[in-house]
Amino acid sequence: MTADPLSSPLLATLPPPRKLTPDDLTACLALGEDRGWSREEHKWRLLLTAGQGYGIDAPDRPGELIAAYVLTTYADAYACVSMVLVARRHARRGIGRHLMRHALDSSGTAALFLQATENGRPLYERMGFRPVGTTTMLTGPFSPPPYEATGAAARTSVRPASAADLRAVLALDAEVFGTDRTELLTRLPAFSDRFVVAEDPAGALTGFAARWPNGPTDVFGPVVAEDLATAQALVTELAVDARDRVRFDVDARHPEWERWLRAGGLSGDFRCTLMVHTAADIPGDISRRFAPYSVALG
Structure with a gap:
């Protein structure tokens, strides 16, 4: 019988994601490379200054992150969730859901939207997001x-x-x-x-x-x-x-x-599938x- 990832010992001890700053750029780039992403330094710098990044520090590797995401809010009406990442060694343990719950809590009354890959879409659907379009x-x-x-x-x-x-x-x-x-x-x-x-x-x-x-x-x-x-x-x-x-x-x-x-x-x-939460569309x-x-x- 497969264990429920939401009851994993790691998840039970995880703190809420902390706010990231531009000083966390190196850790964000390393986390992205761990998941096969290219080094998008220029874009990460923008996201960490114009938006608000959140991350979870690796308990066993100082200076590293085991998970991160960015929330960019527009006039408190809409917010975009992006760069949702979980370190490969901690994948499929409920941490992605942990991040998304934090994003929903952090967005207040703003309606969330995001671009979902096929791998990520099932999680977002379980969190209440629904598809409204596609991007190629x-x-x-x-x-x-x-x-x-x-x-x-x-x-x-x-x-x-x-x-x-x-x-x-x-x-x-x-x-x-x-x-x-x-x-x-x-x-x-x-x-x-x-x-x-x-x-x-x-x-x-x-x-x-x-x-x-x-x-x-x-x-x-x-x-x-x-x-x-x-x-x-x-x-x-x-x-x-x-x-x-x-x-x-x-x-x-x-x-x-x-x-x-x-x-x-x-x-x-x-x-990618454009998805929204608590709104008819973007x-x-x-x-x-x-x-x-x-x-x-x-």
Whole structure:
């Protein structure tokens, strides 16, 4: 008979996860590598400053973590759970459930959402999360194919973002994302390699997009645009000096966008399930949200 992992001696003695700081970066990277993740140092630095990391110290290995996750809260209305990790030597002992209970308790009245792998989805379903969509990761060399722009999109121009654009970027994002992301977006100029905006002939902002480094890969996101052609114009500009390997995370509700990206050379079938807790869906307007900041952030 298999023992109930929730009654394991280790779990019975575990303390609540403690708050992590940027000083815990090395331990977070090591925990990720233990589970086969690449060293995403640049992303972890953002998550540990813009969000709140939580971790459980290894009782027998000072300076190491046996588990961790990050909770990023948006205006106390929604919160994203990400980077849920349990050390390989302590897997399948109920620690993942321990972390998620802590996340639910720590989020207060905020509705939680997350991107679940196939391995993690059963746990989240047992915790009350339900699926509302899927995201596919596309990677590879990318050469933007031609696209057709008509109407207002045909008169759109794309240029590098400046400090003067921040207020308009925040306003558009609040409308499209559905809640306030000021903490993250004000970090975008320093976090990204390139940050561009689209505007109509009158100078009104119609979209913005960024590209940031993640190891040997350039990640494109966020991409927020009034329509598909504007998103294509933004990404075409970002691709000009991108590295040979890029990554897009594409929501299944954007099939035309995915076809265009694949036509440019990207491929992949690794999917995550977007799941929410105590909400009908994530907020905002998916029709204008073409790429997340990161799947760890929404």
